[in-house]
Amino acid sequence: MTKTLAVLGSTGSIGVQALEVAELMGFEVQALTANSRTDIIEEQIRKFAPKIAAVADEKAAADLKIRVADTSTKILAGKQGVEECARCGADTVLNSIVGIAGLAPTLAAIDAGSNIALANKETLVAGGKIVLDAAEKKGISILPVDSEHSAIFQSLQGCQGKSQIKRLILTASGGPFFGKKKEELENVTIEQALNHPNWSMGAKITIDSATMMNKGLELIEAAWLFGMKAADIDILVHRQSIVHSLVEYVDNSVIAQLGVPDMRIPIQYALTYPDRFVSPVKQLDLAQAATLTFEKPDYETFACINLCRKAFEMGGLYPAAVNAANEKANELFRNGKIRFLDIPRAVEAAFDYTADVSDYTLEQVFETDSLIRSETERLFI
Ligand code: NAD
Ligand code: MG
Numbered sequence: 001m002t003k004t005l006a007v008l009g010s011t012g013s014i015g016v017q018a019l020e021v022a023e024l025m026g027f028e029v030q031a032l033t034a035n036s037r038t039d040i041i042e043e044q045i046r047k048f049a050p051k052i053a054a055v056a057d058e059k060a061a062a063d064l065k066i067r068v069a070d071t072s073t074k075i076l077a078g079k080q081g082v083e084e085c086a087r088c089g090a091d092t093v094l095n096s097i098v099g100i101a102g103l104a105p106t107l108a109a110i111d112a113g114s115n116i117a118l119a120n121k122e123t124l125v126a127g128g129k130i131v132l133d134a135a136e137k138k139g140i141s142i143l144p145v146d147s148e149h150s151a152i153f154q155s156l157q158g159c160q161g162k163s164q165i166k167r168l169i170l171t172a173s174g175g176p177f178f179g180k181k182k183e184e185l186e187n188v189t190i191e192q193a194l195n196h197p198n199w200s201m202g203a204k205i206t207i208d209s210a211t212m213m214n215k216g217l218e219l220i221e222a223a224w225l226f227g228m229k230a231a232d233i234d235i236l237v238h239r240q241s242i243v244h245s246l247v248e249y250v251d252n253s254v255i256a257q258l259g260v261p262d263m264r265i266p267i268q269y270a271l272t273y274p275d276r277f278v279s280p281v282k283q284l285d286l287a288q289a290a291t292l293t294f295e296k297p298d299y300e301t302f303a304c305i306n307l308c309r310k311a312f313e314m315g316g317l318y319p320a321a322v323n324a325a326n327e328k329a330n331e332l333f334r335n336g337k338i339r340f341l342d343i344p345r346a347v348e349a350a351f352d353y354t355a356d357v358s359d360y361t362l363e364q365v366f367e368t369d370s371l372i373r374s375e376t377e378r379l380f381i
Pocket of ligand 1: 200
């Protein structure tokens, strides 16, 4: 039987690659969503003929309705429209929306009983336990798309239980500013920060890679996904992005997943798990790669990593708060409003404005998100 799929954030870097995989695998695409790029989503609608599609921006949605009036795809608008697409009931909903905007759609898709292929790491960072509890209640799986988490998930196949795992090791490319000290980063430009050495990705995550906030977010994502303590997750800078992450077992055996840096591998695995299929991705040529290097991150210069570790250890709303501060500061930096090192400063400042609670509701997550965004703007503009 043909597998059905919905892609949320289909016009982005991951969304476009997910549709490439879907086409190759012959999946039936039931729903697509975007924020504003009507030209791209129009093309996708014509190619995949989904039952429904949504555009978060209301004006853009009206434009799309006119563009595809000759097709049978129903066009919805706004946040609600995106959530309705998430509820389409596809076998798998792949969420590649960027930022906390992905949280409510993830919960909607879980509620509708779809399995989740998750690229939108901010969903787990901010929503944490709420998302996992909802998934458990519905008996659905959350399969990682993020390359490091896919690597860990793949390295855990055959693991007989959590007591056998000693630690997880996330690899990091180190981003464009690897080897630089704090003083050298004070005046870096947006163009320099957007120049990632190994991966071509959306703008927000590319800046997150330059600050290494991305690795901090991934540490929290891994802690939730695999039920690990933050203390049992280590980070190694691996400049070549070939070893995508590793699992160390109690017998000191280390199992890793390797491959060329191409997101279509983890996307395909999340969509076809537990099966594997032929992929158009280039074969890994280790003889050509020749050298693989590993070293400890510079936690002093890239302060965001340990701020995320601390947020996860403090628990409650702190992960949502550091995520919100980063999303806002990242956006302000991309708009030329603040300097690069204001991003870690904003993430650090978020702790002072966060309510210290152990249990929290979804409403509190969204309240924290908007409070920290406005505090960040107030403090740094
Ligand atoms: P992107 O900016 O290229 O695409 C983001 C998508 O989300 C677009 O389709 C956009 O229309 C949509 N979107 C943005 N704001 C929205 C809103 N308010 N409401 C609804 N839709 C909205 O980003 P990306 O690089 O594809 O990353 C997407 C997610 O995947 C992020 O969470 C990122 O951290 C994660 N991720 C990306 C990569 C990568 O290689 N690009 C790797 C691992 C994880
Ligand atoms: Mg990653």
